[in-house]
Amino acid sequence: xxxxxxxxxxxxxxxxxxxxxxxxxxxxxxxxxxxxxxxxxxxxxxxxxxxxxxxxxxxxxxxxxxxxxxxxxxxxxxxxxxxxxxxxxxxxxxxxxxxxxxxxxxxxxxxxxxxxxxxxxxxxxxxxxxxxxxxxxxxxxxxx
Numbered sequence: 792x793x794x795x796x797x798x799x800x801x802x803x804x805x806x807x808x809x810x811x812x813x814x815x816x817x818x819x820x821x822x823x824x825x826x827x828x829x830x831x832x833x834x835x836x837x838x839x840x841x842x843x844x845x846x847x848x849x850x851x852x853x854x855x856x857x858x859x860x861x862x863x864x865x866x867x868x869x870x871x872x873x874x875x876x877x878x879x880x881x882x883x884x885x886x887x888x889x890x891x892x893x894x895x896x897x898x899x900x901x902x903x904x905x906x907x908x909x910x911x912x913x914x915x916x917x918x919x920x921x922x923x924x925x926x927x928x929x930x931x932x933x934x935x
Contacts, residue, residue: 815854816887819846821880837877838884843912844872847901850886851918858892862923865897869917876911884911895920 825842827835848867855865878884885904890897899916 811858811892813854813858813890813892814888815850816885817846817850817853818883818885820883821878823880826880836880838879838882838911840872840874840912843874843903844870846884847872847886847888847903847912847916850888850901851890851897851899851916854888855890855892855897855918859920863920864923864926865918865920866926867916868919870914871916872912872914874912876905876909878905878911882906890918892920 821838821842823829823836825838825846827837827839830839830841832839851867852865859865883906887902887904889900891899897918897920899918901912901914901916902910903912905911
């Protein structure tokens with residue numbers, strides 16, 4: 792599902808501004824591929840920690856997209872995550888992010904909530920705004 796979001800800076804200057812705050816959320820049903828059984832916990836059909844982290848990061852990327860200038864992207868550089876409760880396969884889970892953009896640095900506070908309002912996880916995350924082409928060039932195999 793697509794993320795919904797709103798910037799608290801209505802002027803909406805292109806690129807990242809100092810202290811700009813952006814919030815958003817997305818809801819997604821826990822799929823079999825999201826479950827802990829995929830990560831070695833045989834038979835445990837609940838949202839795994841790696842899936843929780845990955846879906847939170849996807850939410851950040853989607854919410855930040857309108858804030859970035861053409862040719863920019865963000866990459867994750869740090870995370871603190873507490874996985875506090877379980878959500879079973881088939882349950883809707885909401886990923887809420889509050890991002891503060893200061894220059895090229897993005898600080899994220901996030902909460903993951905189950906269908907009854909139970910906090911399943913929470914934490915903080917850091918992202919960095921980078922030039923997409925330059926970043927991808929560094930990943931290319933050396934020629935010659």
